[in-house]
Amino acid sequence: MEWERNRAIGAPFLTTDRAPTAALLPHLPLPDLPPPPREPHASPLTDHALGKPPAPHPPADFATAVSFLSHPLTMPSPLFLIGFFTSAGKMKIVEEPNTFGLNNPFLPQTNRLLPKMAPSPTSGPAHLFRLAGKCFSFVESTYKYEFCPFHNVTQHEQTFRWNAYSGILGIWHEWEIYNNTFVGMWMREGDSCETKNRETKVLLICGKNNKLAHVSEPSTCVYSLTFETPLACHPHSLLVYPTLTEVLRRKWDEAEQSLYDELITEQGYKKLLKEIFEEAGLLRATEEKEIEKKNKKLKSLEFESVEKCNKEYKKLSKEIKRLKDLLTQHGIVYERNSAENTSAEHIIHNVVTAKPSVLNGSKAHEHLRGDTGIWNDTF
Incomplete structure (x- = not known):
C-alpha cells in the first residue's frame, strides 16, 4: 500500500485517499477515543480465511486522528474542535471602554472640540481683519495644524487609530508687541496639558501668499507657528501707533513727553503703554483689572449726592418737554401709559390724518417730515 511505501522511505503518513490535514495532526494532542468499526472485508479473520495477509495498523495516535477525518459518521462537531484546540491555553479577554469621545471622526467639528x-x-x-473667518493648515509628520486668525489653533493626528488626538492648542487672546510693533498673535487657554493649558504664539512674517510655513514646540505644551502673509510686507504695516484712536494717541504722546522730561522712569513709561494697549484691546487685561473696570462702570451710573440726582432729573424733564413739543408740532398723538408708574410717555403709532390747508396746493409741501400715515385723498 502507499502508506507502507511512504513509511519505508521515511515520508509522512499521507495517502491520496485520506484528508490532506492528516499530515498536520500527529503534531497535535488528540484524545483517547475508541477506534471506528471496521468494515467486513477489513476484518483479520476474513482476510485469513480468504488467504490474504492482514493489513498492518498505523500508529495508534495517528490512526485515531485519521479515522475521525476519514469517517464522516464519526467526525466530531466544529464546537468540539474549537474547544479542544483552545484548551491548551487560557484566552485572555481585554475589555476596552468604547469611548470615542471628542475624537469620533463622524461627529461635526463643533461637537468634537469644546x-x-x-x-x-x-x-x-x-x-489684517480680512484674515478673520479663514483657516490655514500645515502638515508635519503625523500631525495636521490649523490656524484660524482671530479664532484658534488646532492640532489633529493623522492616523487610523480609534483614539487619535485632536485638540485645541490655543484660543485668540492678545497681541505680542515689541518695540511698538505687532510681532505675533498669542493663542492661549487651549486644552489641558499636565498642570497647565496649551498655548501658541503665531509669528507674522512677510510672504508671497497666506500660508502656515512652520510649526515647532520650543517647550512642553507651548507651540510656535510661523505665518507668512503679504499683508505684513510693508514696513509700516505692523506699527501699533496708527491703529489707536485719537484719544489714546494723545495719551501716548503725553507719556513720551513725560519720559523725555524725566518726569517718569522707563519702567513707568512701559506701564503707561501697557495700560494704553489694554484700553485699545490689543492686550488682554488681567481678571482683577476687568472686574475693576466693571465696578467703575457701575459706579458711574450711580448718583453720588441728592443734588446731582435733582440736576439730572431737571435735565431729563427738559428733554422730555422738548420731545413733546416736537411731537405736537408734527401732529403725532401721544398719551401716558397707565400700566407703568413712571413719568415717561409712550407714543401711539396712530397718526393724525393731515388736512391740506390749500386744496389746489401741492401735497408734497403739505406732507410733514416724520409722518408715516396715509394721505386721505377724499375731499
Whole structure:
C-alpha cells in the first residue's frame, strides 16, 4: 500500500485517499477515543480465511486522528474542535471602554472640540481683519495644524487609530508687541496639558501668499507657528501707533513727553503703554483689572449726592418737554401709559390724518417730515 511505501522511505503518513490535514495532526494532542468499526472485508479473520495477509495498523495516535477525518459518521462537531484546540491555553479577554469621545471622526467639528472660553474681539491693524473667518493648515509628520486668525489653533493626528488626538492648542487672546510693533498673535487657554493649558504664539512674517510655513514646540505644551502673509510686507504695516484712536494717541504722546522730561522712569513709561494697549484691546487685561473696570462702570451710573440726582432729573424733564413739543408740532398723538408708574410717555403709532390747508396746493409741501400715515385723498 502507499502508506507502507511512504513509511519505508521515511515520508509522512499521507495517502491520496485520506484528508490532506492528516499530515498536520500527529503534531497535535488528540484524545483517547475508541477506534471506528471496521468494515467486513477489513476484518483479520476474513482476510485469513480468504488467504490474504492482514493489513498492518498505523500508529495508534495517528490512526485515531485519521479515522475521525476519514469517517464522516464519526467526525466530531466544529464546537468540539474549537474547544479542544483552545484548551491548551487560557484566552485572555481585554475589555476596552468604547469611548470615542471628542475624537469620533463622524461627529461635526463643533461637537468634537469644546473651547474653554470665547476668543477676544478682533483688534490690531485693520488690513489684517480680512484674515478673520479663514483657516490655514500645515502638515508635519503625523500631525495636521490649523490656524484660524482671530479664532484658534488646532492640532489633529493623522492616523487610523480609534483614539487619535485632536485638540485645541490655543484660543485668540492678545497681541505680542515689541518695540511698538505687532510681532505675533498669542493663542492661549487651549486644552489641558499636565498642570497647565496649551498655548501658541503665531509669528507674522512677510510672504508671497497666506500660508502656515512652520510649526515647532520650543517647550512642553507651548507651540510656535510661523505665518507668512503679504499683508505684513510693508514696513509700516505692523506699527501699533496708527491703529489707536485719537484719544489714546494723545495719551501716548503725553507719556513720551513725560519720559523725555524725566518726569517718569522707563519702567513707568512701559506701564503707561501697557495700560494704553489694554484700553485699545490689543492686550488682554488681567481678571482683577476687568472686574475693576466693571465696578467703575457701575459706579458711574450711580448718583453720588441728592443734588446731582435733582440736576439730572431737571435735565431729563427738559428733554422730555422738548420731545413733546416736537411731537405736537408734527401732529403725532401721544398719551401716558397707565400700566407703568413712571413719568415717561409712550407714543401711539396712530397718526393724525393731515388736512391740506390749500386744496389746489401741492401735497408734497403739505406732507410733514416724520409722518408715516396715509394721505386721505377724499375731499
